Amino acid sequence: MRCFTSALLSAAAAQVALATPIKARSAYAVKETHFAPREWTKLDRANGVGVMQLQIGLKQGNFEELERHLYEVSDPEHERYGKHLTAGEVNDCVRPKKETSELVLEWLLENGIEPAGSTTAEDWIIVHVPVSVAEHLLDTEYHNYRHEDGTIVARTTHWSLPRHLHSHIDTIQPSTSFFHASANRADWVAGGAEVPASFKTPANESISSVCNVTSVTPECFSTLYSTKWYKPTAGDKNQVGFTNYLGEFPVRPDTKLFLQKYRPEAVPSAYSFKAFSIDGGILQDGPLTRNQSDVEQISHEANLDVQAIAGISWPIKISSYSTGGRPPHIPDLTTPDNNNEPYLTWVNWLLEQDSFPQVISTSYGEPEQTVPKSYAERVCRQFAQVGARGTSLLFSSGDRGVGGTGKCYSNDGKNTYKFLSDFPVSCPYVTGVGATMNFEPEESAYRAPRNVSGQFRDLYSSGSGFSTYWKRPKYQDGVVPAYIESLAGAYDGLYNKEGRGYPDVSAQGLYFAYFWNGTEGTISGTSASTPLLSGIISLVNDALISSGKSPLGFLNPWLYKKGYRGFTDITKGFAYGCNSTNKGFPVTEGWDPITGFGTPNFPELVRAAGADCEW
Numbered sequence: 001m002r003c004f005t006s007a008l009l010s011a012a013a014a015q016v017a018l019a020t021p022i023k024a025r026s027a028y029a030v031k032e033t034h035f036a037p038r039e040w041t042k043l044d045r046a047n048g049v050g051v052m053q054l055q056i057g058l059k060q061g062n063f064e065e066l067e068r069h070l071y072e073v074s075d076p077e078h079e080r081y082g083k084h085l086t087a088g089e090v091n092d093c094v095r096p097k098k099e100t101s102e103l104v105l106e107w108l109l110e111n112g113i114e115p116a117g118s119t120t121a122e123d124w125i126i127v128h129v130p131v132s133v134a135e136h137l138l139d140t141e142y143h144n145y146r147h148e149d150g151t152i153v154a155r156t157t158h159w160s161l162p163r164h165l166h167s168h169i170d171t172i173q174p175s176t177s178f179f180h181a182s183a184n185r186a187d188w189v190a191g192g193a194e195v196p197a198s199f200k201t202p203a204n205e206s207i208s209s210v211c212n213v214t215s216v217t218p219e220c221f222s223t224l225y226s227t228k229w230y231k232p233t234a235g236d237k238n239q240v241g242f243t244n245y246l247g248e249f250p251v252r253p254d255t256k257l258f259l260q261k262y263r264p265e266a267v268p269s270a271y272s273f274k275a276f277s278i279d280g281g282i283l284q285d286g287p288l289t290r291n292q293s294d295v296e297q298i299s300h301e302a303n304l305d306v307q308a309i310a311g312i313s314w315p316i317k318i319s320s321y322s323t324g325g326r327p328p329h330i331p332d333l334t335t336p337d338n339n340n341e342p343y344l345t346w347v348n349w350l351l352e353q354d355s356f357p358q359v360i361s362t363s364y365g366e367p368e369q370t371v372p373k374s375y376a377e378r379v380c381r382q383f384a385q386v387g388a389r390g391t392s393l394l395f396s397s398g399d400r401g402v403g404g405t406g407k408c409y410s411n412d413g414k415n416t417y418k419f420l421s422d423f424p425v426s427c428p429y430v431t432g433v434g435a436t437m438n439f440e441p442e443e444s445a446y447r448a449p450r451n452v453s454g455q456f457r458d459l460y461s462s463g464s465g466f467s468t469y470w471k472r473p474k475y476q477d478g479v480v481p482a483y484i485e486s487l488a489g490a491y492d493g494l495y496n497k498e499g500r501g502y503p504d505v506s507a508q509g510l511y512f513a514y515f516w517n518g519t520e521g522t523i524s525g526t527s528a529s530t531p532l533l534s535g536i537i538s539l540v541n542d543a544l545i546s547s548g549k550s551p552l553g554f555l556n557p558w559l560y561k562k563g564y565r566g567f568t569d570i571t572k573g574f575a576y577g578c579n580s581t582n583k584g585f586p587v588t589e590g591w592d593p594i595t596g597f598g599t600p601n602f603p604e605l606v607r608a609a610g611a612d613c614e615w
């Protein structure tokens with residue numbers, strides 16, 4: 001992040017120079033409270049001299065206006081369609097009002113704190129303070145909390161603000177919450193891949209000749225989704241990117257091996273794709289070290305992402321974003337650990353750039369309830385800013401179906417049984433991607449859990465759900481109510497009928513061929529389907545840009561009005577999860593919260609997008 005350069009810095013300098021007296025300290029009131037999850041034990045007070053970084057989310061000046069612009073430039077029936085906003089226009093919409101910036105700055109200075117940095121739009125402020133100062137600032141006490149796995153973190157159960165600041169500050173983290181995410185991959189393949197029980201050899205010889213269900217390759221994908229005959233021509237005007245967290249980075253020698261076998265003409269791209277480090281994210285051009293491969297077992301996900309994208313979309317330019325850091329998390333039964341990825345750090349860094357890829361894939365997520373709502377809402381709003389600038393953000397829907405086996409309980413202190421929705425895929429400003437398997441026909445991805453000493457483990461079921469944080473967006477009104485009505489009351493009380501449903505679309509997600517640590521294997525999950533579909537969307541953008549038109553940008557308004565015509569409806573399967581092999585939501589004709597509108601048909605996608613192409 002950049003240091004303060006404009007209004008906030010100017011205000012700080014003016015106040016110090018003029019020695020303006022600080023207003024009297026306002027009465028404090030609790031701003032946010034969270035229960036300490038049952039997996040954590042409260043210990044002694046946290047070390048007061050330990051330094052922590054606080055991220056302060058200021059109320060944005062006019063997000064509603066930004067949202068209006070986002071939907072207008074993303075609506076294929078609106079006259080502004082495709083006329084995406086500049087960085088300056090986006091910043092002007094979300095920049096806090098002068099009163100907000102001045103009041104928050106005054107409060108910080110009153111407590112002897114000078115900001116360490118902010119976003120260009122000044123809607124986020126960063127400060128570095130000892131724990132004791134954070135306690136005074138937030139009128140609270142930080143304690144050490146030990147998780148049952150031994151993890152110890154410093155957190156509090158509530159934090160407060162002066163009353164007059166409640167309407168000016170949305171969130172401050174880390175404070176009452178914890179945060180964890182994982183790659184949405186299902187790579188528990190013991191003894192090799194197994195043929196799904198429902199698999200039938202495709203009658204279509206062009207598919208059956210190149211598609212092996214136990215090791216699915218780029219040639220299969222390009223044949224199945226009809227991208228094989230398209231040759232990108234937009235050059236440097238079109239890019240696709242992907243994110244890496246949890247210490248991951250794409251291993252270039254492994255990518256070279258993959259491309260040598262499956263896309264020989266693309267081999268140079270293994271070393272030419274751009275890699276960016278954010279907040280200490282790892283950059284490494286050579287192979288994994290022994291510790292990285294044997295102990296840490298990292299970069300399975302990053303390798304899958306770059307190989308899935310390069311295998312389908314070459315020669316479109318690729319960017320890799322590796323982000324370090326550990327933001328807040330509320331642990332629950334599914335995600336108890338505190339290893340996590342900073343969506344906020346990544347997206348705020350991205351928004352500081354003059355330009356970025358027109359499609360970005362993210363294969364990470366976690367149960368929505370583990371993320372503080374105030375934090376989730378602000379991260380989601382940052383994603384809206386990216387969409388307004390003309391980029392499609394695709395997020396994986398998860399691999400736990402309607403919830404992890406035996407983990408489907410609320411995290412509000414009541415332990416209520418419920419389906420668990422995922423974040424960030426539940427954000428209405430991103431496109432959620434589910435997973436399919438088999439070829440003719442495709443069906444929702446599923447692999448039964450193993451019974452180990454009476455416990456079911458390693459369930460893989462394409463992620464499915466309805467948000468508890470966000471209401472159903474208008475673009476879903478034409479399809480989601482009909483699906484809910486078709487359930488005839490099944491699962492009532494287990495999900496939010498009024499929530500944003502996901503995923504929106506899907507793609508293959510079982511047994512991808514890929515290389516890791518010099519060896520070929522297979523890997524599964526919506527972590528696979530998301531970069532694959534991202535690569536295909538980047539091909540659609542290539543056709544648009546080559547036709548002199550704008551890229552698709554935020555997909556969902558177009559997708560729900562026209563784009564769905566470019567997807568093949570999936571009508572077979574279920575979302576499993578929560579209790580061993582119990583079935584959850586069913587796949588149906590039309591949109592459903594397991595496969596969305598289905599899987600891509602590239603020529604029809606190009607037609608639906610309005611590109612000038614001949615086939």
